[in-house]
Amino acid sequence: RLAASMPPLEVDGGSAPRDFYQALADREIDLGPSFRWITALARGEGEAFARLTRPQSVSPLLGAPLHPTLIDAAFQTLVAALPGSALAATAVPLGFERLALAADATSPTLWWHARLRARDDESFTGDLALFDEAGRHVAEVTGLVGRRASRETLLPGTQSDLLHAVEWRPAPRRSDPVAPADLVRLLHGGRDHPVDVPGAGTVHLFLDASGAEP
Numbered sequence: 001r002l003a004a005s006m007p008p009l010e011v012d013g014g015s016a017p018r019d020f021y022q023a024l025a026d027r028e029i030d031l032g033p034s035f036r037w038i039t040a041l042a043r044g045e046g047e048a049f050a051r052l053t054r055p056q057s058v059s060p061l062l063g064a065p066l067h068p069t070l071i072d073a074a075f076q077t078l079v080a081a082l083p084g085s086a087l088a089a090t091a092v093p094l095g096f097e098r099l100a101l102a103a104d105a106t107s108p109t110l111w112w113h114a115r116l117r118a119r120d121d122e123s124f125t126g127d128l129a130l131f132d133e134a135g136r137h138v139a140e141v142t143g144l145v146g147r148r149a150s151r152e153t154l155l156p157g158t159q160s161d162l163l164h165a166v167e168w169r170p171a172p173r174r175s176d177p178v179a180p181a182d183l184v185r186l187l188h189g190g191r192d193h194p195v196d197v198p199g200a201g202t203v204h205l206f207l208d209a210s211g212a213e214p
Helices: 015-026 068-080 084-088
Strands: 038-044 047-053 091-095 098-101 109-119 123-131 137-148 191-197 201-207
Touching: 015 038, 015 068, 038 068, 047 068, 068 091, 068 109, 068 123, 068 137
Parallel strands: none
Antiparallel strands: 038 047, 047 109, 091 137, 098 137, 109 123, 123 137, 191 201
């Protein structure tokens, strides 16, 4: 069971988050600014503790108790709990068993605490608790599952299959002219005014009450 308050772990707010995101980038998981919530990180045996600060590019979502990128930060924290050798593999989240909310995640600083429950060569499962700046319990995610994924699984086919372009092709010119229908502009209170247009037949305009074309 997860602790009811924040665990006493030594948190590194210096190089640890930077090194963690660089390790993800080395595996071609280049997270943009909106996904980089972790500003401090501590690791223990089978657990990790991350301090979270909402990025400036992330706006609060009305009616959403947890921002989607904050949930993604939960998976990031669980990945940080893996042993160093396991971090060399790319992993993707598959789902979770349960999400429980105890309070709104409105604190400017939040903390994810992750503990590994099970792990093998292909997948891992863990539980997480979210705390606010005062150490109050905000949310809990149980049974979060991640699975190793190869590059071939994530990017099937070739890179060129992912690219699209607009290509204009010339069409043969029509030999028969298009027969234009009479143009009718319906304006309330107007009156009909036929106009002969060479090559187009008679066009009907409706003028307003002053006799001017609108």
